[in-house]
Amino acid sequence: MADYREAPLATRPKTLDPNEYFNLSPDYRRAEEERAALRANLKRQYQLQLNNPHRTELIEDPALTRWVYARANPYPHFRPTKKTSLLGVMFGVVPLFRPLCLLFALCFTDKFNHGPTCLMFIRY
Structure with missing residues (x-):
């Protein structure tokens, strides 16, 4: 962030604004930490399923399931x-x-x- 120079015809991105970057509210920080913890937990569960040597069933990937459903049913999302x-x-x-x-x-x-x-x- 120290090497960032503002462009003459552009505004500073909100993520690089020091007032927004350092002065985050406690609620915002808590929400970010909860989202990061949720992502880490999902990643850990997926890695445990993937690396299980005694696995007998397929790994259910929710993103792939959503994609297949959207491909099979395009009209509700049109x-x-x-x-x-x-x-x-x-x-x-x-x-x-x-x-x-x-x-x-x-x-x-x-x-x-x-x-x-x-x-x-x-x-x-």
Whole structure:
């Protein structure tokens, strides 16, 4: 932190602000210590399971379980955005109109119209 120089057009990051860095409230420090203790306990349990030489069952990894569930059930977690809406139109709606555009291009342009009417099957 001693070698940090502020950039002329940027503000100092909150983590490097001395007032915030050193003057942490006791509640904030206690919460950080609890989170660190929880992480250390989970890591210890996982290491014990992983290094058990008499292990007979698979190790349950909660992160992998959440990932597999999210891959198998995408719709409960779907969030509509501009990007997903545009992709839905491009791959869902536009392909429906492509055959109509091709039919129009083949039948109603002078380049391909060789007879009295291209759509002879429409006559009654």
